[in-house]
Amino acid sequence: MKELIEYIAKTLVDDPSQVQVDEIEGTSSVVLELHVAPEDMGRIIGRKGQVANAMRTLLRVLGGKEGKRVTLEIVESLLAEAAAEEVVAEEVAPVEEEAPMEEAAPTEAEVVEEILIVEEEVPSEEELIEAPLEEEVEETTGEEAD
Amino acid sequence: MKELIEYIAKSLVDDPSQVRVDEIEGTNSVVLELHVAPEDMGRIIGRKGRVANAMRTLVRVVAAKQGKRVTLEIV
Numbered sequence: 001m002k003e004l005i006e007y008i009a010k011t012l013v014d015d016p017s018q019v020q021v022d023e024i025e026g027t028s029s030v031v032l033e034l035h036v037a038p039e040d041m042g043r044i045i046g047r048k049g050q051v052a053n054a055m056r057t058l059l060r061v062l063g064g065k066e067g068k069r070v071t072l073e074i075v076e077s078l079l080a081e082a083a084a085e086e087v088v089a090e091e092v093a094p095v096e097e098e099a100p101m102e103e104a105a106p107t108e109a110e111v112v113e114e115i116l117i118v119e120e121e122v123p124s125e126e127e128l129i130e131a132p133l134e135e136e137v138e139e140t141t142g143e144e145a146d
Numbered sequence: 147m148k149e150l151i152e153y154i155a156k157s158l159v160d161d162p163s164q165v166r167v168d169e170i171e172g173t174n175s176v177v178l179e180l181h182v183a184p185e186d187m188g189r190i191i192g193r194k195g196r197v198a199n200a201m202r203t204l205v206r207v208v209a210a211k212q213g214k215r216v217t218l219e220i221v
Contacts, residue, residue, distance in 0.1 A: 003157075004153070004154065004157045007150075007153050008150065008153075008154070008204060011149075011150050011204075011208055012204070012207050012208060043207065046203070046207065050203050051203055051204065051207055053200075053203075054199070054200035054201070054203035054204050055200070055204070057192070057196050057197060057199075057200035058154060058158065058197065058200050058201070061158050061189060061192065061197055062157060062158060
């Protein structure tokens with residue numbers, strides 16, 4: 001199973017050197033982790049996952065022969081994971097910056113005031129909408145009366 | 147392309163010795179004829195043609211890299 005996926009993946013990608021398949025065996029199931037270069041992720045997954053699902057279909061047949069369920073996971077290659085960790089570290093930083101903003105928020109009076117302003121504005125909009133409607137109704141009824 | 151289908155087919159069937167792929171090349175298109183043992187036809191086509199279509203999807207990607215259309219026939 002591992003060999004089949006490795007062969008298919010290496011045929012499809014632009015960078016076969018970064019293709020690596022790890023096989024994790026359970027008693028009745030197998031997990032295959034397919035690592036490819038980040039640039040090849042699109043090609044190996046395909047539009048709407050068609051290519052990934054094609055590989056899964058073939059694996060299911062192969063797994064069926066051995067009475068096993070096969071799960072195929074597609075992961076960016078190990079070389080890219082080091083770079084991905086840096087990205088994660090950068091993503092964590094803004095989250096920490098957001099926290100003090102939440103602490104600054106609970107001035108309830110300000111929030112209540114904002115709500116009050118909004119509530120005051122809403123009826124005025126409804127009045128504006130209702131007003132022309134009533135006029136139209138009056139006009140039509142007037143015409144009917146004539 | 148031929149090698150890919152041959153490899154996939156041989157790993158799926160019960161009788162790999164009877165797997166043969168003929169490649170007929172046109173200018174923009176390629177026809178692949180996959181021959182398997184009669185007993186393996188069911189497995190290679192799959193329920194509702196799922197396995198055949200999976201192979202077609204994969205070979206289409208390879209063909210696209212070469213700017214070609216590919217037709218896979220199972221005989």
